[in-house]
Amino acid sequence: MENVIELRGISKELKAFSIDNMDLQIKQGFVTGFIGANGAGKSTTMKLMMNLLQADAGEINVFGLDYANHEKEIKDRIGFVYDSNVLYGSLNLKDISRIVAPAYKRWNSKQFKAYMDQFELPSNKPIKKFSKGMQMKASLAIALSHDAEFIIMDEPTAGLDPTSRRELLDIFQDVMVDGKRTIFFSTHITSDLERIADYIVLIDQGEILFHKPIYELQEQYALVKGSTDLLDRDTEENFIKIDRSSTGFQALTDKVEEVKKLFGDHVIIEEASLEEIMVYMKAANRQDN
Numbered sequence: 001m002e003n004v005i006e007l008r009g010i011s012k013e014l015k016a017f018s019i020d021n022m023d024l025q026i027k028q029g030f031v032t033g034f035i036g037a038n039g040a041g042k043s044t045t046m047k048l049m050m051n052l053l054q055a056d057a058g059e060i061n062v063f064g065l066d067y068a069n070h071e072k073e074i075k076d077r078i079g080f081v082y083d084s085n086v087l088y089g090s091l092n093l094k095d096i097s098r099i100v101a102p103a104y105k106r107w108n109s110k111q112f113k114a115y116m117d118q119f120e121l122p123s124n125k126p127i128k129k130f131s132k133g134m135q136m137k138a139s140l141a142i143a144l145s146h147d148a149e150f151i152i153m154d155e156p157t158a159g160l161d162p163t164s165r166r167e168l169l170d171i172f173q174d175v176m177v178d179g180k181r182t183i184f185f186s187t188h189i190t191s192d193l194e195r196i197a198d199y200i201v202l203i204d205q206g207e208i209l210f211h212k213p214i215y216e217l218q219e220q221y222a223l224v225k226g227s228t229d230l231l232d233r234d235t236e237e238n239f240i241k242i243d244r245s246s247t248g249f250q251a252l253t254d255k256v257e258e259v260k261k262l263f264g265d266h267v268i269i270e271e272a273s274l275e276e277i278m279v280y281m282k283a284a285n286r287q288d289n
């Protein structure tokens with residue numbers, strides 16, 4: 001199985017937002033980061049992946065299975081991590097071990113206890129009284145303790161202090177070691193992705209702008225800085241998006257070699273961070289639409 005999940009031709013119409021004919025395949029055995037601005041459609045896409053929201057059109061296969069016939073098996077093998085614990089709110093972690101665990105085929109109570117200790121989570125306090133970070137850790141502990149092969153997480157590191165964030169990223173790396181698991185997670189903290197992601201998916205206005213290996217992004221894109229005198233209709237063709245100011249221009253390019261040939265020493269070419277790629281690609285997409 002090369003892809004753990006396949007979305008084909010997915011369309012979904014919400015009030016002021018739509019996804020139109022989305023295709024997305026996530027490779028098994030890798031960490032894929034899902035980025036995009038507020039309201040870009042990350043949570044909606046993840047809810048569609050979890051069958052918490054049904055598409056108007058298109059097909060979703062998880063582990064090669066469809067939700068219509070295999071919902072229970074799919075959910076057993078997926079761990080969904082998000083911060084609003086609607087399912088478990090009034091329960092504490094002791095209850096979870098007792099009540100929620102039997103619902104999963106492969107629940108490991110020892111492992112759950114170990115994560116509770118590691119995350120310093122109290123066992124007697126109702127989950128709804130947990131802080132945001134504690135809820136996220138509880139949710140992650142549950143996902144990891146039922147041996148989920150595919151872990152989908154909606155902003156797992158949001159609201160965590162730097163130490164907990166680092167700890168969580170280390171845990172993600174640990175769970176990836178056997179090569180059987182797959183992690184797909186959304187985040188606004190692009191530095192987290194630079195640490196652990198293999199692939200990046202960028203979404204804007206419900207549309208996937210790119211899905212690429214992270215090393216390719218770093219090779220493909222660059223930031224170019226120079227004087228605005230260098231810009232005209234022809235030279236501008238080499239840039240995805242240009243920011244002009246009184247001191248010159250700064251632009252994102254995916255034509256690094258052409259830019260070098262064209263401008264030589266008249267411009268400064270720098271590596272573009274994931275955050276810069278995201279911001280410029282989004283702005284270019286809004287300009288086009």
Ligand SMILES: Nc1ncnc2c1ncn2[C@@H]1O[C@H](COP(=O)(O)OP(=O)(O)OP(=O)(O)O)[C@@H](O)[C@H]1O
Nearest residue numbers: 014015016017036037038039040041042043044045
């Ligand atoms: N149940 C719903 N009914 C109508 N519109 C919705 C619903 N859920 C989400 N939306 C809209 O869909 C769009 C995408 O929202 P979504 O939560 O998927 O974005 P996101 O990328 O996860 O954003 P954020 O980074 O802020 O979490 C938004 O405009 C949102 O208002």
